[in-house]
Amino acid sequence: MTKRYGELVAVRNLELEVRPGEVFGFVGSNGAGKTTTMRIVLGVLGADAGEVLWEGSPIGFETRRRIGYMPEERGLYPKMRIGEQLRYLSQLHGTSSAEATAATRQWLDRFGLADRSGDEVIKLSHGNQQRVQLAAALVFDPVLLILDEPFAGLDPEAVDSMSEVLHERAAEGVPVVFSSHQLDLVERICDRVGIIQHGHLIACGTIDELRGRGPRRLWVDAPAAPSGWAAALPGVHVDRVDGTRVLLQLDASADDQAVLRAALATGPVHEFRRDQPSLLDVFREAMSETRVVAAS
């Protein structure tokens, strides 16, 4: 899909797929187009080009009504009682009165807010407001969850309980899409990740796929080796030197076993380890790649 705001192209030929039972993390800088993409999926915004497909056919209003959505800036009536508000939102998404009441009770129990049902939203703490906000996205048994920055400003305990709920939903076959700035969190929680930059999806895959995407790197600690021992090896490039340790970057033609033999030839080898990039490294890498592309 593509979405323009006047001159600005917010989302450019973005294409991504989220599968049943999957927790999908949507990562990108501020203004990258995450929220716009989510709003288009929800039908709150219209795309200028492209379409949203649900189980292979264009998504309809009835399906959209069953999407659980948590907007980035929290959206609840501050002076409405929590229980009443959840029942109302549940029924708004098409449940019967009895179902709404039952689901409201169930989720308030789940989040430990059963005794606050009669309180106004405004009287809750930030963390509890967030819980109610998530409950608002869950009270009508959604077929898809779209959560915009659901973990922003939460303490680790709240993050854990919330991600537990998301995984439970996913285990029941509900695709869960959420955006976040907290890459460590995304790395921990998500099955797959999409990185978006300037409206482009620049990387998408499982965490392992994304990590594997970058150049192969090796940490080698050969204390007896003369400096520059690795520079002559074919396809090997010294990335960083840290005392007696070196970080080597191997291109496609290089053979890591040849590197190990060369290291052993210099004397003892205390460390020989594949460097696993964190999602943050992958993210930075992907960002700098697009910057290079954009510059050229």
Added chain:
Amino acid sequence: MTRVRSRFFLIGTVLLMALLAGYIVLQALVFSRATTSVDVGFVGAANALAQPLKTVAATESVNVKTHLVPDVASGNSQVEAGRLDVLVSGDPAGPAVTVKDDLNPTLAATLSGLVKQVALDEAMVAGGVDPSAINAKVATATIHLVVLDPNAAVKLQRQVVAIFVAALLYVALVLYGQFVAAGVVEEKANRIIEILLSTVRPRQLLFGKVVGIGLMGFLQLLLLGAVGLIAATQTHVIDVPSIGVTAVLGALLWFVLGFIFYALIFAAGGSLISRQEDLGAVTGPITMLIVGSYLAYFWVAANPTDPLGVLLSMLPPFAPTLMPARMATGDAQVWQVVVAIVLMIGGIAAMNWLAARIYFNSVLRVGSRVKLMEAWRGRQ
């Protein structure tokens, strides 16, 4: 619902009803001639005037309490002390009337009439004529009353009711219109709009808001109308109940039409802004239009047949206050009411298109105030 349940709303409604009933009762007291009570002292022969004065004054709503006073000196001191309002002494055909500062005009007229009658009777007796025969004959003489405008009193009542209707509609339209604008801004400011729009179409959301708040207003107005009607007929501020019933029904009809029209404008205005603090800036001009048409009613009331006023009362922005008021006075002709209603429905249709477009284009835009032209063009 939250708004209806709020204590503020309930108290407000009860207070308004009490105010309305109080206002009508007050009107009743001011309009009815209150009975005044006067203490009159009589000395000696002047006491012959006591009974006739009491009888005649009673027909003029003055209640005379008569006191027999032994002499002028003690009478004067009682007047001085305020125990008596009036002291009548001396010859019944030309008595001295003593008061502290001024004489009740009704009493003055009654007294001088009585005194003239006494003088006339004495003169007739002196001339050898029987006063009772003459008086009986005089009593049969009467005027023949020709009433040119028998509805003058009713007309006045109608005008009072009409001004009241115009004021009520003006207040109701401004109040509930602002509720709509505030409701739209509230949903925008809290971002709940995003959740709502993902499950409800913008048109449903807009109309839900207009209908919900409109029903609340209608209910409140209905209660006020009922209380007003009962109070007004019970206190005889309105003698003819049909005037009140027509006025209330007209007011309710025009509240519905006017409210839908203005609520759409208020909703569009509310969608342009993101903070409650900016509400005044967008509702101000809309409110001015309603206040303006209310004020225009005073001119229309003074010039009921002026074509300009008739025209204004049929045009959508002014009709909701002017037309029900003109209907209450009975100045509005049936065709004018029909034309006004047709134009109003057309106005609502146009506003539905215009306001809905502005609302859809700006309700998701958060931040600085959306310029009207941008909202119109739909540039996001």
